[in-house]
Amino acid sequence: NPIRTSVAPENFQPKAKVKVVKQIFPLNVDIHGASKSSPTVDDTGVYVGSDTGWFFKMDHEGNTLWTFYGPGSNNGIHGSAALDDKKVYIGTYNGFMYALDKENGDLVWANPVANYIGASPLLADGAVFIAAETGHPDGLVAKLDCNTGKTLWV
Numbered sequence: 001n002p003i004r005t006s007v008a009p010e011n012f013q014p015k016a017k018v019k020v021v022k023q024i025f026p027l028n029v030d031i032h033g034a035s036k037s038s039p040t041v042d043d044t045g046v047y048v049g050s051d052t053g054w055f056f057k058m059d060h061e062g063n064t065l066w067t068f069y070g071p072g073s074n075n076g077i078h079g080s081a082a083l084d085d086k087k088v089y090i091g092t093y094n095g096f097m098y099a100l101d102k103e104n105g106d107l108v109w110a111n112p113v114a115n116y117i118g119a120s121p122l123l124a125d126g127a128v129f130i131a132a133e134t135g136h137p138d139g140l141v142a143k144l145d146c147n148t149g150k151t152l153w154v
Contacts (some may be wrong), residue, residue: 036078036118044102048087049077055090057105065103070094079120082128084146089128091117097130097142099149107148113142127152 037049045065046058053073057065070077070092082089087108095115099108114132122129126139128144143152 008057034078040060040081040083042083047077047081047083049081049090049092051076051078053077053092053094055088055100055105057088057102060100068098068100068107070096070098075116080120082121082123084123087146089121089123090148091119091130091132093118095132097121097128097144097149099128099146107147111144111149111151113144113151114140 036051038050039046041047041060046060046062047056048058049122053076055068055069055070055077057067057117059065068090069082070090071094073092073094073096075093077090077092079091083102086102088102088105089097091097091113093116095112095117097111097113097117099110100106100110113130114134117130118133118134119131123146126146128146129141130144131139131141133139140154144150145152
């Protein structure tokens with residue numbers, strides 16, 4: 001709507017005829033309601049972060065399989081997840097990078113990289129690369145070990 005609340009006016013008609021068959025917990029709310037995290041999809045499911053600090057894994061039919069909450073990340077998860085065979089990697093606006101078990105959502109490791117992470121992580125050569133904010137207008141790029149979460153360089 002004109003004041004960007006992420007809520008369509010009651011008389012809104014989408015251009016495409018879309019039938020809503022299922023609604024899940026709101027992903028984007030309040031003044032930060034515009035969608036930021038794009039879903040990441042593979043053969044195991046659909047992975048998406050929210051502005052509420054919750055991260056979801058859904059099956060391809062939209063059923064929630066597990067959730068993870070990044071403590072203190074009230075401003076949410078803005079980047080998209082990176083996936084490998086066993087883990088999901090997400091950065092949150094509390095400044096932490098998390099590795100989660102892909103099957104059940106359990107925390108594998110957490111690393112407080114910076115003040116805020118709004119970017120999407122990238123996987124390469126057994127490492128997670130992330131850009132992060134350390135305070136206006138400063139930031140950093142870090143390389144973390146995929147298995148341990150240890151910072152390899154900044």
